[in-house]
Amino acid sequence: DAGVIQSPRHEVTEMGQEVTLRCKPISGHDYLFWYRQTMMRGLELLIYFNNNVPIDDSGMPEDRFSAKMPNASFSTLKIQPSEPRDSAVYFCASSFLQGHEQFFGPGTRLTVL
Amino acid sequence: RKEVEQDPGPFNVPEGATVAFNCTYSNSASQSFFWYRQDCRKEPKLLMSVYSSGNEDGRFTAQLNRASQYISLLIRDSKLSDSATYLCVVNQGGYNKLIFGAGTRLAVHP
Numbered sequence: 001d002a003g004v005i006q007s008p009r010h011e012v013t014e015m016g017q018e019v020t021l022r023c024k025p026i027s028g029h030d031y032l033f034w035y036r037q038t039m040m041r042g043l044e045l046l047i048y049f050n051n052n053v054p055i056d057d058s059g060m061p062e063d064r065f066s067a068k069m070p071n072a073s074f075s076t077l078k079i080q081p082s083e084p085r086d087s088a089v090y091f092c093a094s095s096f097l098q099g100h101e102q103f104f105g106p107g108t109r110l111t112v113l
Numbered sequence: 114r115k116e117v118e119q120d121p122g123p124f125n126v127p128e129g130a131t132v133a134f135n136c137t138y139s140n141s142a143s144q145s146f147f148w149y150r151q152d153c154r155k156e157p158k159l160l161m162s163v164y165s166s167g168n169e170d171g172r173f174t175a176q177l178n179r180a181s182q183y184i185s186l187l188i189r190d191s192k193l194s195d196s197a198t199y200l201c202v203v204n205q206g207g208y209n210k211l212i213f214g215a216g217t218r219l220a221v222h223p
Contacts, residue, residue, distance in 0.1 A: 031209060043157065043200070043213040056210060091156055098209055099145050104156035 004105035023092030136201030
């Protein structure tokens with residue numbers, strides 16, 4: 001069975017450019033999460049959706065970040081404009097029920113020059 | 114104070130050793146507790162949930178002390194394949210909002 005799918009796996013861009021990260025959750029999972037991981041701050045929850053509706057976006061660092069989930073099988077995290085401090089690994093995760101195990105995708109390693 | 118605190122390690126142990134990791138959390142209202150494992154340059158994966166009564170899964174034992182807001186993970190008979198970072202995870206402000214500790218690195222050597 002396919003797990004959580006993320007693309008691209010690696011992204012290198014220049015400061016000021018728009019970056020779009022994509023995620024396909026596991027089919028049937030109602031919850032989708034976006035995390036960011038850095039050495040300094042560890043793994044942080046940015047936003048999560050339930051049935052395609054954003055529930056908690058308090059972890060989104062600033063207005064440059066936005067996330068959407070137009071349907072149950074697709075979500076995007078967009079950074080515009082990107083800055084070097086946005087360099088991190090961005091993980092998408094999904095879960096079937098509230099409070100259940102979250103399954104993580106392989107992550108997107110973002111480098112902003 | 115960090116919401117979830119762990120000893121970063123690394124813990125360097127020989128194969129067959131028993132090793133214990135500890136974790137403390139700050140929010141007394143937390144209801145769900147987990148240990149996740151993360152291999153180098155990989156995604157985190159659930160190792161085990163932690164229940165109030167304590168629970169065991171093969172060589173792994175997890176304990177929860179709500180009064181002290183303390184969680185532990187014990188690994189017996191360590192294998193080379195246990196080398197990874199172990200993340201203590203606690204929910205906050207709802208069952209879905211998980212707070213991850215910074216992780217404890219374990220290196221098992223022959």
